[in-house]
Amino acid sequence: MKKHFKVVYLFIILAVLLAACGTNSDQSSKKKESDQSYDRIVSLIPSNTEILYELGLGDKVVGVSTVDDYPKEVKDKKQFDAMKLNKEDLLKAKPDLILAHESQKATNGKLLNGLKESGVKVVYVKDAQSINDMYGTFEQIGKVTGKEKEAKTLIKETKSNIEKVKDSVPKDAKSQKVFMEVSSEPEIYTAGKGTFFDDMLTQLKAKNSFSNLEGWKKVSKEAIIKKNPDIMISTMGTSQKEYQSVIDKRGGFGDINAVKNNRIEAVNGDQISRPGPRIDDGLKALRDAIYNSK
Template sequence: MKIGSRLWVLMLVLVMVWSVGCQAVTDTGKEAGQPQEQAGESFPVTLTDGTDTEVTIESEPKAIVSLIPSMTETAYALDLGDKMVGVTTNDDYPEEVKELETVGDMTIDVEKVASLKPDLVLASTMNGEAINKLRDLGLTVLSYEPQNLEDVFQMIRDVGQATGSVEKAEEVVSGMEEEKKQAQEVAAAVKDDDRARVWMEVSPELHTSGKGTFMDELITLAGGENVATDHEGWDPVSSETVVQWNPDVILFTHGDEKAIQSRGGWKKVNALKEGRIEALEGNLVSRPGPRITQGLLHLAEVLYPEAYSDVVGQ
C-alpha cells in the first residue's frame, strides 16, 4: 500500500475515533454501571480511567477541553456545552463546536490546551503522549477508549461523575440501552435462514471490520453475520476474497455506490444482484459515544427494513 493510502486510512479510522487494531478491552476498574467512588455529584470524585490511572477531580469543572470527537459528543450530550472551551479540528458535532478554540487534530498542541486553563481534559488513549504531557503540566485528564457498547455506557457514566452530571448521564445511558434493545428486537424478529451476510468497508483499500471491532459488534447486535468475523481488527482483504465471501449486503462509509458496482468480478456478488449496497454515516457507527446506538438502530433498519418497521415503526 502506498504511504499516502496508509495515512488516509489511519486518519479515516482515527478521526472517527475507532479502535483500529486495538484488541484490549478497556479496564475501568469496576463493574459496568457501578460508580467507583461516589454515587452522587459531590466532590472530590476519584475514577480509574482507560490508562489505568487513578484520577481525582477536586471540584466541579468549569472549563473543559476535549481531545477527541467522541468525548466532545459525550460532553454535549451531558449538557456541558457551556463549559467547553476547546476541541480539535476533527470535531463536527454538534454544530456549536465550530465556534470553539481548536487545540490540534490527531496531533494535540499541548501548550494551546494549557493556555485555555481547563479544569478537566477529556481524551482518548489514542491521544498517546499528549496525555502524559498534559498531566505533567498538572492538568486533570480523563482518558478512555471503549471497545464495546458496555464500555461506552460506563465511560458516559464516568464523565457524568467527573462533571457533576450523574443524573443526566444515567438518562443518556438509559436512552442508549433502549435503542440497543430495539435493535436486538429487530434482530430477534428475523428467522435464522434470513439473516444477512454483511460486508462492511471503510476505505477504498477494502479495510473492513473484523473480530474485536465496534462495527463487528454492531453488525451482530443488529442480526447480521459479518463475513469478515474470522479476521482480526482492521486488516485489508483482497477484492477476490470479498467476491468469494459473496455478501448479501454491502455497507460502506466512504466513496459511493457506483464505485463499488464498477469493480471487476463483483457483479456476481449477491449484494449487487439484489441492489443491497447501503451507505452509512461513518460518525454514527464508529464514534464510541452517545450516538453509537443511533447508528446501531440505523444498521438494523438497513439490514431488515420490514422487521424494523414492525418493531420500531416508521
Template sequence: MKKFWKIGLSAFLTLGLLAACGQEEKNDKSSNEPQTQQETSQVDEATFPMTITDAIGKDITLEAPPEKIVSLIPSNTEILFSLGLKDEIVGVTDNDDYPPEVAEKEKVGGMEYNIEKIIALNPDIVFSHESSMSLSEAAIEQLESAGVKVFVVNNAQDFNETYTTIEQLGRATGKLPEAEEVIANMKAKVEEVLAKVKDVEPKKVLVEASDEPDIYTAGNGTFMNAMLEMIHAENVAADADDWYKIDAEQIIAKNPDVIVVTYHYVPDILTKIPQRAGFDTINAVKNKAIVQVDENTTSRQGPRLGEGLEELAKAIYPEVFK
C-alpha cells in the same frame, strides 16, 4: 514560542482510519454475544473531592466539578455536550463536528495539538482517549508536565462499555443524573431496534471502511462486529481479527448479501463498487444492496450510537423498517 505535537504521514493515515473505524480494537475486551440487556456498573452519587482512575490506570483527583474542559476526540465531545456541559467545554479538536454548537469552541488542533493553546485555556481537566494513545502519548506528557490533568477515556468495545464511559464522565463532571438519563435513552433505542430485527433471516454482510486499493473491513473483536451480531447479521470478515485490509478477490469469494460503506471521501462510491472487476457475481451487487451509512453515528462511542445501530439495521434489513 508555540509548541506543536506533530504527527507524520503514517500516523495521519493511521488516525484517519481510526476515525473511520471509530476505535483501536482490543480483542480481549470484546463480547461475541448479542447484547439485549446491557447493564452498567453501579457507582455512588458523584461527590467531591473524588479520585478517578482512567483507562491506563492513572489516578486523578478532582477537588470540584471541572469548570473548564478540553476534549481531544469527537466521541468525548459528544458525551460532554449530552451531559449539558456546553459552557464548561473550552476547547475541542478540528475534527469535532457535532453538535453544531461545537463550532463556537476554541480549536486545539487536529492531526497536531497546540500544546501552548491548551495550557493557555487553563483547563481543570483534559479528556483524551485510549484509542489514540500511540499518537497522543507525547502530547499528554507535555500537558502533564505543565500541570494539566489529563484523563484517558476507555476505548469502549461494546454498548455496555460505552454506557460505563458515559456514566464515568458524568460522575467526574458532577453530571451523574444527566449521564444516567442519556444511558436510559440509548438503551431504549437499542431495545427498539433489537425488537424489530428479532425474527429476521440473517444476512451476510461486509463492512467497507476505505476504498481500493487498500480496502479495510471490520473483523472479529471490533465494535462494528459486535453491532452486527446484535442485529443478527453475519459478518463475512469475522474470520480475522480487528480492522484489516482485505482484497477484492476475498470479497468476491465471501459473497456478501449486503456491503455497508462507512466512508464518504470517495464521490459516487456506491456506483463505483459494482464496477470493480468480478464484483458482478456478488449477491450484494446483483441485488443492489450496497448501502452507505453515517461513519460518525455508527462508530463514535457516544450518545448517538443507538441511532447508529438503527441506521445499520435499516441498511441491512430495509424490509423490516418499511
C-alpha cells in the same frame, strides 16, 4: 465528504495504534475522582464531546478536535488536531480538564503528561469496542466531571432506545452476511470481530463477513469476492449511488450476491462509528440498510 474521510482515517489510525500499544486503560480513572468541578474542558475525540454535551457540560467545553462536528455549537470552539497536538496551543486554551482517547497515549502521551505537570487534569477515556464498553465511557466521564447521576440516566435512556431498535428487527428475517466498508482509498478497510461495528451487526442479528479477522483490517478485493456477502454497506459518508459507482469499477464483483441482488447500501458513518449518545440513531440506520426497511 472530505470531512468524513478525516473522521474515518482518524478512527482507523487510533484503533491500529491502540492495538499496537496494548489495551490497558488508564488505571487512575478507576480511582475515585475528587469533587473538583471543571470549567474549561478540552475534548480530543468526537464521541467524548457528544457525551459531555449530553451530560449538560457543553458550556464548559472550550476546545474540541478538528473532526468534531456535532452538536453544531462545536464549530465555535477552539479546534485541535488530535494527531498533532501542540502543547503551547493547548495551554493557551487554559483547560483544567482534557479528555483524551486511550490510544492517544501512544501518539501524544509525553505531551499530555507534560500538561499534567502544568496542573491540567488529563484523563484517557477507554476505547469502546462494544455497546457495553460505551456505557463504561459514559460512567467514566460522568465520574470525572461530577455528573454521575446524569451519566446513569443517559445509560438507562440509551439502553432503552437500543432495545427498541433491536426489537424492531423482523422476527422472520434471514440472517444476512454483511460486508462493512469503512475505507475505500487508498486501501479497503473493514471491521473484524472485537470492533464496534461487529457488535452492532450482532445486535441486529446479522453476520459480519469478516468476523474471522480481529480489529480494523485491510482486505483485498479477492478476499471480499471470496466471502460473497449478501449486503455491502459503506460507512464513508458517500451516497448509495456513489458507493454503487465504486463497486461497479471493481473487476469480479459482479458475481457477489450483494451486487447481483442490488444490495449495495450506504449509511452515515459518523452515526454508527461514534460510541456516544446518538448510537441508537446509528443502529436504526444500520437496521434499515440490512433489512431494506427504508
